[in-house]
Amino acid sequence: xxAAKKRSPDEPIDYSLLPDLLGYHLRLTQLxxxxxxxxxxxxxxxxxxxxAVLVVIGANPGLKQTELARAVRLDRSSVVSVIDKLExxxxxxxxxxxxxxxxxxxxxxxxxxxxxxxxxxRVQAHEAHLSENLSDRERATLIRLLGRxxxxxx
Numbered sequence: 001x002x003a004a005k006k007r008s009p010d011e012p013i014d015y016s017l018l019p020d021l022l023g024y025h026l027r028l029t030q031l032x033x034x035x036x037x038x039x040x041x042x043x044x045x046x047x048x049x050x051x052a053v054l055v056v057i058g059a060n061p062g063l064k065q066t067e068l069a070r071a072v073r074l075d076r077s078s079v080v081s082v083i084d085k086l087e088x089x090x091x092x093x094x095x096x097x098x099x100x101x102x103x104x105x106x107x108x109x110x111x112x113x114x115x116x117x118x119x120x121x122r123v124q125a126h127e128a129h130l131s132e133n134l135s136d137r138e139r140a141t142l143i144r145l146l147g148r149x150x151x152x153x154x
Contacts, residue, residue: 022149033130039120040126043090049074051123054108054116055084057092062105064097091115 018024037048056071057063063071067107069079083106086092091112093102108116131139 031134036129037123037126040122041100042122042128044117045085046119050082050086051119053086054091054112054119057106058113060106061107062095065104065106068106088114 022108034048037051041051052072053068056068060071061068065079065083066076068074068083069076072079074082083092083094083104087094089111090109095107095111097105099105111121134142
C-alpha cells in the first residue's frame with residue numbers, strides 16, 4: 001500500500017458526498033442547536049430531552065410514565081432513569097395511581113414548575129436566536145418539512 005500523501009494545512013478538506021446528505025446537515029444542525037440550547041439554559045444538567053420531559057409533565061399532570069415515554073420518544077427504561085434524576089432534584093414527583101400499585105402518575109413539584117417557567121423563558125430566547133435568519137413562514141415550513149421525515153409522519 002503506498003504511503004499517504006502529505007497534506008498541506010492550507011489545503012481545503014474534500015467532504016466528498018457529505019454536503020449532499022440530508023442526515024449530515026441534520027447532524028451539524030443538531031450540534032449547533034444543542035450548543036446554543038446549553039448556553040441559553042445555563043444549566044449543564046438540562047438537555048433538550050430533559051426540558052421536553054418537564055414540558056410534557058407540566059402540561060399533563062397525572063401522566064403515566066408509559067405515556068410520557070411515548071410522547072417524548074424514549075424507551076421505558078430511559079424514562080425511569082430520567083424521572084429518577086428529576087425526582088432527586090425535587091422537580092418531579094411520582095404518585096401511585098389509585099387501584100394500580102404498579103403505575104405511577106407524574107407531576108411537577110412547585111420547584112419543578114418554577115424551573116420550567118424559568119427555562120421556558122430562556123428556551124424561547126434560544127428559539128428566537130435559532131430562527132433569526134428565517135421569516136415566520138420559513139420557520140413554519142421548516143418545522144413542517146422536518147416533521148415529514150419522522151417515521152410516524154410517513
